[in-house]
Amino acid sequence: MPHPTRFDVVVLGGGLNGLATTYHLSRMGCQNLAVFEQFGWGHKKGSSHGEARITRSAYHNSTYAALMKECNSEAWPQLESDAGRKLIVPHRCCIYGPTQGPFSDYAEAVVSAGADVIEIDHATARQRFPALRFYEGDGVLDDKTAGLVAAEDTMTSLLALARKANVHLLDQTPILRIEPQSDGVLLHTADKLYHTERLVVTAGAWATRLLPSLASRLNVSRQIVMYFALEGLSSRLSDDDVPIWGYLAADANPLHYSMPSLNDQGIKIARHMVEGLTSDPDAPAPTDHSEMVEYLRAFLQVRLHASVQAVLKTETCLYTNTVTEDFILDHHPEHPMITIGTGFSGHGFKFGPLTGKILAELCLEGKSTVQAFSDNRSQFQVAL
Numbered sequence: 341m342p343h344p345t346r347f348d349v350v351v352l353g354g355g356l357n358g359l360a361t362t363y364h365l366s367r368m369g370c371q372n373l374a375v376f377e378q379f380g381w382g383h384k385k386g387s388s389h390g391e392a393r394i395t396r397s398a399y400h401n402s403t404y405a406a407l408m409k410e411c412n413s414e415a416w417p418q419l420e421s422d423a424g425r426k427l428i429v430p431h432r433c434c435i436y437g438p439t440q441g442p443f444s445d446y447a448e449a450v451v452s453a454g455a456d457v458i459e460i461d462h463a464t465a466r467q468r469f470p471a472l473r474f475y476e477g478d479g480v481l482d483d484k485t486a487g488l489v490a491a492e493d494t495m496t497s498l499l500a501l502a503r504k505a506n507v508h509l510l511d512q513t514p515i516l517r518i519e520p521q522s523d524g525v526l527l528h529t530a531d532k533l534y535h536t537e538r539l540v541v542t543a544g545a546w547a548t549r550l551l552p553s554l555a556s557r558l559n560v561s562r563q564i565v566m567y568f569a570l571e572g573l574s575s576r577l578s579d580d581d582v583p584i585w586g587y588l589a590a591d592a593n594p595l596h597y598s599m600p601s602l603n604d605q606g607i608k609i610a611r612h613m614v615e616g617l618t619s620d621p622d623a624p625a626p627t628d629h630s631e632m633v634e635y636l637r638a639f640l641q642v643r644l645h646a647s648v649q650a651v652l653k654t655e656t657c658l659y660t661n662t663v664t665e666d667f668i669l670d671h672h673p674e675h676p677m678i679t680i681g682t683g684f685s686g687h688g689f690k691f692g693p694l695t696g697k698i699l700a701e702l703c704l705e706g707k708s709t710v711q712a713f714s715d716n717r718s719q720f721q722v723a724l
């Protein structure tokens with residue numbers, strides 16, 4: 341059946357945040373709802389592909405630790421129940437690094453948010469995380485709330501829920517221009533004009549193409565992720581040889597993170613690159629990752645008790661960064677019928693079901709019931 345050309349609500353972008361917003365819009369009773377995606381469902385050109393992601397409450401800012409409480413107590417359990425499958429797999433997690441670096445912000449934030457994250461001494465850390473090396477001056481946090489998010493399963497579940505809710509799903513349909521009107525927004529595609537009363541823009545790394553006014557707020561950086569095997573240690577999560585860990589160097593781009601694999605794809609590691617790197621989301625991804633591989637190999641030599649047996653594969657993925665790494669969850673300053681969700685700065689997946697709820701509520705009701713968001717709304721605004 342052909343899709344109508346007039347909608348009540350359109351979600352622009354079918355990544356994690358677009359599909360999570362759609363899930364909540366449907367749950368809130370929204371009819372005549374559509375999602376436009378420029379590529380095919382499940383594509384690997386944006387920010388939401390790949391086997392898994394880390395979820396944790398250890399954060400440098402107490403607002404995010406507080407949002408994680410609602411994610412763990414409500415948002416993920418609700419999505420798991422509607423999807424009929426587990427999407428979060430709890431696992432040991434250690435966030436550590438020199439106390440004179442960003443580690444101290446994390447240690448402070450988890451205390452002020454009352455998160456179930458505890459600071460432990462080196463003797464306890466060596467017992468609980470024997471694969472890791474701890475040096476003099478390192479602080480260590482043990483995050484009891486952490487785990488792996490089954491990212492691929494989350495994306496397929498959200499798409500299945502959208503289909504079940506009869507959402508109009510238009511993939512391979514890039515929106516070339518958005519034109520605000522007095523009664524909504526006109527959406528220009530290559531061969532058709534669509535009208536919607538309300539629009540949610542969750543376009544990830546392409547947000548500034550449609551909303552140039554965001555250009556001063558956003559920067560795109562392409563990440564290189566490495567998968568590897570360790571000598572004598574299993575990479576499989578169920579074998580419990582290796583934890584999830586995040587090391588915070590006292591340096592620019594301090595965070596290095598690693599996690600075992602849900603499906604035996606090797607241990608994943610990457611450096612969280614938000615500064616000093618600008619990428620064009622439409623440029624072909626570089627294929628030579630040797631420099632980053634050598635950097636990560638040397639890094640692992642210093643940080644782990646086991647040696648790298650083999651590099652199994654590398655992959656790339658995009659971050660859309662704000663300077664503070666705060667998300668943008670807000671209405672367009674001039675056009676209130678447009679709601680914007682972007683700037684997830686490489687840490688948005690764990691919040692997906694909750695940021696989707698916030699965006700859906702902002703779209704339909706102008707405000708959100710999520711307390712930790714409403715209490716800190718200025719942190720998520722378009723205009724600083």
Ligand SMILES: Cc1cc2nc3c(=O)[nH]c(=O)nc-3n(C[C@H](O)[C@H](O)[C@H](O)COP(=O)(O)OP(=O)(O)OC[C@H]3O[C@@H](n4cnc5c(N)ncnc54)[C@H](O)[C@@H]3O)c2cc1C
Nearest residue numbers: 353355356357378386387388394515544657684688689690
């Ligand atoms: C390497 C890597 C590791 C990460 N690790 C973690 C982690 O451990 N924990 C965590 O919480 N988060 C992590 N993240 C972050 C998380 O994955 C992202 O924050 C999240 O996936 C962002 O989703 P999104 O929907 O905003 O963006 P995207 O998934 O990129 O979705 C945007 C969509 O909009 C579409 N689009 C854009 N323009 C148009 C247009 N004009 N017309 C139609 N469609 C359009 C795009 O094609 C795309 O599908 C990681 C990210 C990366 C890259």
